[in-house]
Amino acid sequence: MKLFLLAALLWATPAALSAKWLEASSSHFIVYADESPVEIQQFSEQLERFHEGVAFLLDISQAKPSPSNRVTVFVVRNEAAVRKLAGDGPRYLYAFYQPGAGSSIAIVPAIDAHGGTLDFSMVALLHEYTHHIQISASDFAWPRWFVEGSAEFFASAKFQRDGTLMLGLPAQHRAAELYLAPDVTATNLLDPSSYHNVDGKRQDAYYGRAWLLYHYLTFGPTRRGQLAAYLGLLRQGKSLSDAAKSVFGDLDKLDHDMDKYLGKRMLTAIRLGPERLKPGPVTIRELSPGEAAIMPIRIRSRRGxxxxxxxxxxxxxxxxxxxxxxxxxxxxxxxxxxxxxxxxxxxxxxxxxxxxxxxxxxxxxxxxxxxxxxxxxxxxxxxxxxxxxxxxxxxxxxxxxxxxxxxxxxxxxxxxxxxxxxxxxxxxxxxxxxxxxxxxxxxxxxxxxxxxxxxxxxxxxxxxxxxxxxxxxxxxxxxxxxxxxxxxxxxxxxxxxxxxxAPPPGELSPGQKDDPAPKKN
Structure with a gap:
């Protein structure tokens, strides 16, 4: 009975048995969805443009992954199906990503590639894919605030009809955390030892404050060059606390400056026009009737x-x-x-x-x-x-x-x-x-x-x-x-x-937890 319910959730429409599942294949993604060709094409193009934009801004040059090493995105019926596949995940889980050698997947609910403002599931997917790009491009252990703050920064994206990609927009999905939750201070972010045993409400605010610090250090005119200097000291072996104090000075003042920056009426963002982004083509294929019939089972197997x-x-x-x-x-x-x-x-x-x-x-x-x-x-x-x-x-x-x-x-x-x-x-x-x-x-x-x-x-x-x-x-x-x-x-x-x-893969569990997705306010 449980399996029947899960299979029902996975399909996008009540007429699922006659569904025409499509596969969209591109340079870095392979997407499976029971959607219209136009919708899945646009969704895949957005993902590729996002990859190109993040790689450009982070100055990442990577070889094209082999076909099986691309991220496979499975589009299921709704958020309830996502949470079911995540193991009855928390109510605020809208999408999740699971990395693996030759088997990286993302599970997202039905897509709307035409909307101007990204929905929660797309924000969560872009957040996780930013992690994927960063891990793929660097073997350095960046601090947690930087990893999560940069993922929030890039996930706050907007895809315009003319092919323009906007990155670094205000993180509207974190607005409630930033304005209502108890503050996570700059010291908490930059010195992890000060962040142990904080209460749950302050943990809720971590992602929003990490976004704010990353955005401020990226665009704040009085802090220009400090982020690069800070990361350079970390690469030289400086401790997190020492690197922060050496570059940013008084962390209480940094905290005050962050609050002041958040109060600005307008924040800077990055515009990447279509002439700057050159994603490869997207190939659409209709799955055979057998492939469509086996898809709910295939998704469950790939999830684990x-x-x-x-x-x-x-x-x-x-x-x-x-x-x-x-x-x-x-x-x-x-x-x-x-x-x-x-x-x-x-x-x-x-x-x-x-x-x-x-x-x-x-x-x-x-x-x-x-x-x-x-x-x-x-x-x-x-x-x-x-x-x-x-x-x-x-x-x-x-x-x-x-x-x-x-x-x-x-x-x-x-x-x-x-x-x-x-x-x-x-x-x-x-x-x-x-x-x-x-x-x-x-x-x-x-x-x-x-x-x-x-x-x-x-x-x-x-x-x-x-x-x-x-x-x-x-x-x-x-x-x-x-x-x-x-x-x-x-x-x-x-x-x-x-x-x-040394255990074989599958027996060692890294204990990875899904990032908290943005909460609907």
Whole structure:
């Protein structure tokens, strides 16, 4: 019954069974929605323009991601469906983003790309995508206020009909926090030690005040150049508190200046005309009837399921697969549902069926590889079993050379056997992390390999973004303990080194929490 309700929520209209789902493919995104071609085209173009605008202002130059390393955006029926997929998330959750090597997704409700003012879900999506860009472009652990303040700054965007993008507009979605919630001071933002154990009301105001500080330091004429100087000192190894006091001086005065700045009648924003932004084309494709039928299951699988949810989902996937036995995408989705439910042999059969129909089905290679790896861990002849398990990933690597998972699983084939990774395997892990720097589990594995190889400076560099992840959780705590030990001179050289404790992806949970979305006032 729960699954039926979720499936009903996912579809955009009551006539969902005849829905015509569309796929919009562009340089950095792939969007799935039961929307009109005009709507999904405009939405995808806005996302690409936003990427171009943020990359331009942050002076980021990145290679185009491989097809599977783009962010996949699933458009569901409404905010209730978003919260259901988030695990009955809080009432103010309007959209969420989930990073992963070759599997980054965003879940948003029905879109309105024509409105002048962005709705709450679009603001939340742009906020999270700003994180995605920043993490992809830098391995430095920026302070929390800067990470969240800049995301709020860029998410306060406006898309004009002529192709102009406005960035840095007033954060209207944070107005209630800025004017009604108890203040978070400049000291609280710049010195995290002063922000522990504050009450919930002040935590609510954090994002608005972080936006205000970032906006003020970006546009405030009396503070010109201070933000760059502050970030430069952090890169040189200055503490957060020392860097702030060195550049900004009296933090109480900075707080007063921020309040005065907020009271201005007009605030500066950035206009990027269409001549400045050159996003690539958007290609629209109508999904097959089978792909449309399997879409609610596919979305749920990509979001992630526990054992009980996987057991509920599999019969639904089997029913759709019976209706569409010749649809390769449906068979690949069945392989994923079968693997999630612990049925490795069935997952391999479904994946082989998908590949026989369409050898380019990326997800079929991945699910077959996952299932073979799972079986190899239980095999008597592990060396032979893991050689076989690598084959789907090797085949995928030939199709999509920059897909991070084949590289990662080549490395893991050594770790899961308890043998020393080869030089090629170490290089593969390094490359996987470069391709998916937003995947905390891959970075954590790389840090542990660095420790094992006595590359302590590299380990510290890889642990710092994890240890100071602004979203918090158990993963950053573990990374912070390792980082503090390394900086104290403890090189963690126990038996077998750090690799003894390296879990495979999926077993290490970084504890990432969704950012609080803007509240409707």
């Amino acid at each position: 399921v526990d054992a009980a949810q996987a057991a509920e989902l599999l019969p639904e996937a089997q029913t759709v697969a019976t209706r569409f036995p010749k649809d390769a995408a449906v068979q690949a989705a069945l392989a994923e549902a079968s693997f999630d439910a612990g049925h490795d042999d069935e997952a391999i059969i479904a994946a082989d069926a998908a590949l026989a129909l369409d050898p380019s089905q990326v997800n079929a290679y991945i699910q077959k590889g996952f299932a073979l790896f799972d079986k190899a861990g239980k095999a008597d002849n592990k060396a032979e079993a893991f050689r076989n398990a690598r084959q789907p990933f090797i085949a995928l690597n030939k199709i999509e050379n920059d897909h991070p998972l084949p590289l990662l699983y080549f490395y893991l084939s050594f770790i899961k056997q308890g043998i020393e990774p080869s030089a090629n395997a170490r290089s593969a892990l390094q490359r996987a992390s470069e391709l998916a720097p937003f995947d905390q589990e891959v970075r954590f594995l790389l840090a542990q390999q660095d420790i094992h190889d006595k590359k302590f400076a590299e380990a510290i560099r890889n642990l710092e973004p994890l240890a100071y992840d602004p979203h918090g959780g158990s993963g950053p705590d573990a990374a912070r303990r390792m980082l503090e030990a390394l900086k104290a001179g403890d090189h963690l050289d126990g038996p077998g080194g750090a690799l003894v404790i």
